[in-house]
Amino acid sequence: MRSLRHAFAATASAWVVLMLAVPRAQQPATDPAASVPAPKPEVGIPIPSPLVQKACGPCHTTDEKQQISRISFQRNTPEGWQDTLKRMVALNDLQIDPQTAREVVKYLSNHLGLAPEEAAPAAFEVERRLIDYKYASNDVEGLCNRCHSLGRVISQRRARSEWDGLIAMHRGWYPLVDRQAFRRMGPAPRDREPDGRPPDTRHPVEKAIDHLSRAFPLQTPEWSAWSATMRPARLDGTWALTGWDPGKGAIYGRAVITPVAGTTDEFTTEISYTYARSGKTVARAGRAVIYTGFQWRGRSTQSAGSGSAASGVEPSMAAGNDKTALREVMFVERDWRRIAGRWFTGGYDEQGLDVRFERLGRETHILGTDRTALPVAAREQSLRLFAANLPATLQPGDVDLGPGLSIVRIDSTTSDGVTLVVNVAANAAVGPRDIVFAGVAKPAALTVYDRIDAIRVAPSWNMARVGGVTFPKMFAQFEAWGYHNGLDGKPDTPDDLKLDLLDARWTLEEYTATYDDDDVKFVGELDEATGLFTPNIEGPNAKRRGERNNIGDVWVVATYMAPGSTTGPGMPTMPPPAGGAVAIEAPQPAAGQASETRAAQTAARSLRARAHLLVTVPLYMRWDPSVMP
Ligand code: HEC
Numbered sequence: 107m108r109s110l111r112h113a114f115a116a117t118a119s120a121w122v123v124l125m126l127a128v129p130r131a132q133q134p135a136t137d138p139a140a141s142v143p144a145p146k147p148e149v150g151i152p153i154p155s156p157l158v159q160k161a162c163g164p165c166h167t168t169d170e171k172q173q174i175s176r177i178s179f180q181r182n183t184p185e186g187w188q189d190t191l192k193r194m195v196a197l198n199d200l201q202i203d204p205q206t207a208r209e210v211v212k213y214l215s216n217h218l219g220l221a222p223e224e225a226a227p228a229a230f231e232v233e234r235r236l237i238d239y240k241y242a243s244n245d246v247e248g249l250c251n252r253c254h255s256l257g258r259v260i261s262q263r264r265a266r267s268e269w270d271g272l273i274a275m276h277r278g279w280y281p282l283v284d285r286q287a288f289r290r291m292g293p294a295p296r297d298r299e300p301d302g303r304p305p306d307t308r309h310p311v312e313k314a315i316d317h318l319s320r321a322f323p324l325q326t327p328e329w330s331a332w333s334a335t336m337r338p339a340r341l342d343g344t345w346a347l348t349g350w351d352p353g354k355g356a357i358y359g360r361a362v363i364t365p366v367a368g369t370t371d372e373f374t375t376e377i378s379y380t381y382a383r384s385g386k387t388v389a390r391a392g393r394a395v396i397y398t399g400f401q402w403r404g405r406s407t408q409s410a411g412s413g414s415a416a417s418g419v420e421p422s423m424a425a426g427n428d429k430t431a432l433r434e435v436m437f438v439e440r441d442w443r444r445i446a447g448r449w450f451t452g453g454y455d456e457q458g459l460d461v462r463f464e465r466l467g468r469e470t471h472i473l474g475t476d477r478t479a480l481p482v483a484a485r486e487q488s489l490r491l492f493a494a495n496l497p498a499t500l501q502p503g504d505v506d507l508g509p510g511l512s513i514v515r516i517d518s519t520t521s522d523g524v525t526l527v528v529n530v531a532a533n534a535a536v537g538p539r540d541i542v543f544a545g546v547a548k549p550a551a552l553t554v555y556d557r558i559d560a561i562r563v564a565p566s567w568n569m570a571r572v573g574g575v576t577f578p579k580m581f582a583q584f585e586a587w588g589y590h591n592g593l594d595g596k597p598d599t600p601d602d603l604k605l606d607l608l609d610a611r612w613t614l615e616e617y618t619a620t621y622d623d624d625d626v627k628f629v630g631e632l633d634e635a636t637g638l639f640t641p642n643i644e645g646p647n648a649k650r651r652g653e654r655n656n657i658g659d660v661w662v663v664a665t666y667m668a669p670g671s672t673t674g675p676g677m678p679t680m681p682p683p684a685g686g687a688v689a690i691e692a693p694q695p696a697a698g699q700a701s702e703t704r705a706a707q708t709a710a711r712s713l714r715a716r717a718h719l720l721v722t723v724p725l726y727m728r729w730d731p732s733v734m735p
Pocket residue numbers: 122123125126158161162163164165166176177180190191194197198199200201210271272275
């Protein structure tokens with residue numbers, strides 16, 4: 107790849123020098139045939155920073171308005187600017203030390219960045235979420251998502267000449283792009299549009315540039331407004347932390363944020379949290395930079411004192427490549443009261459948790475519970491309530507769990523919560539309950555249920571990549587959730603009640619995409635207890651017919667023994683029905699059937715559900731030279 111890239115670099119550099127030298131108003135249009143009168147020079151964003159002018163000056167010119175060629179005509183995320191710098195270093199021989207590079211990225215992100223409303227729709231890109239993204243315009247989708255995520259596109263703003271320049275860059279560095287994507291599929295349309303207009307004969311690339319220039323222009327009201335009001339976010343203080351670690355469940359804790367002396371936008375963090383289901387505690391220490399007044403980018407590592415109290419832990423960033431390091435990408439809300447995002451790691455950033463901070467004042471906060479569903483007619487159920495700023499003395503009568511739920515006693519009270527012992531009445535109505543406590547309510551925190559009608563696997567599809575030899579493995583985590591059909595008694599309707607995370611038993615089954623290919627034997631291992639899929643190694647497998655790679659499609663199947671059943675996991679189960687990621691394996695009671703009958707059925711049921719897992723090849727092409735820290 108490296109030598110290939112240098113070959114491209116050699117052929118492209120002559121063109122590249124031209125690109126920089128051409129005055130903006132006369133830049134060649136992508137299609138010479140479409141020559142239009144020269145447009146007025148575009149207005150860029152002045153960059154009066156001596157630092158940036160010096161670092162980029164050897165090749166980019168600064169005009170009398172302090173506009174720097176090319177750079178002043180686009181806005182980007184911190185990641186986007188970092189990638190630009192990496193490319194300048196790798197391909198254009200920019201010489202820059204890491205400290206200056208960081209300062210340049212900070213300056214550009216702050217002054218040529220995105221407004222909160224612009225960053226939000228593209229947050230999945232920087233939070234590195236694997237999602238099914240659908241972009242509204244056909245002019246771009248299919249053309250621009252062949253090789254990378256559309257998240258890269260929608261997280262930028264450019265003047266029209268820079269959208270042109272971006273396409274030119276693709277053609278210059280990746281000459282195959284015209285054959286692979288930037289071409290017309292089939293002949294140009296000859297018929298009039300349905301509304302009588304002449305046929306739209308623009309080349310797909312022209313259409314894309316027209317669309318992008320309109321949808322993602324350099325100047326927007328959002329950016330004008332944000333750049334006027336933007337200021338350093340004052341985040342110091344104590345925050346309640348809630349989060350979700352896929353497969354492991356909810357986490358609750360607190361974060362102490364402290365400004366780094368001599369800065370307005372850098373902070374250290376001391377964080378401690380408890381896994382609600384297992385009780386495991388974690389302490390982390392980190393450091394974060396706030397870009398553009400709202401974009402949190404940090405890194406934290408698990409502290410030595412983890413497992414015990416978090417106090418007195420020295421934030422140790424020297425831990426360097428510590429295996430526990432997580433990258434933190436979060437967004438600070440305008441009121442500086444909430445910060446939310448994703449912390450992640452892994453060869454493909456695929457392992458991560460959702461995290462949310464909420465500023466703590468003096469009032470009590472209910473963060474959540476260790477379980478989110480309670481069965482009817484159950485006695486002495488233990489329920490841990492995680493909270494912050496608990497009143498010093500707490501009586502059972504202070505907590506209101508709603509109709510049908512009574513608190514027998516309080517088992518233990520610690521600084522981060524209480525353990526309640528709860529009775530659920532036999533006639534308690536099925537449905538959600540708010541928890542009301544010390545004047546605050548946590549809406550629908552608990553659900554009372556009489557039976558688990560079905561389970562579902564989340565996510566309903568997932569992707570893993572073989573690896574472990576030259577490339578990293580991409581893991582996939584699954585969860586099983588219990589569901590109640592709701593009052594209508596019918597599955598998959600809007601009134602279904604999502605109950606709780608379940609400890610299911612996990613197995614792989616063949617997904618028949620290719621006949622007789624035995625994918626299930628080769629793709630990898632699914633941990634029977636945790637639902638974590640570990641892919642096999644990459645490369646041809648001599649033991650597989652045709653020496654094929656260990657890739658394939660499989661069903662990930664969760665089996666759950668409904669409570670009260672006498673047969674344990676491993677009992678014979680019905681095969682899942684064909685098609686559909688959600689399968690329910692249980693005799694369905696007719697709506698309105700008496701709950702006694704339902705309870706009786708619960709006694710001998712195993713519930714199954716499944717999700718599609720695609721195990722594919724490593725991402726062989728990563729155009730990330732990783733020259734910067
Ligand atoms: C040693 C020469 C050199 C230096 C120094 C340099 N660049 Fe560039 N830059 C280029 C060349 C050549 C191009 C046009 C080819 C291309 O797009 O890669 C370019 C293009 C660009 C573009 C437009 C392409 C795009 O990503 O849309 C941006 C933005 C950019 N540079 C940013 C920077 C920044 C920021 C700095 C300073 C930190 C910098 N450059 C320093 C050579 C340089």
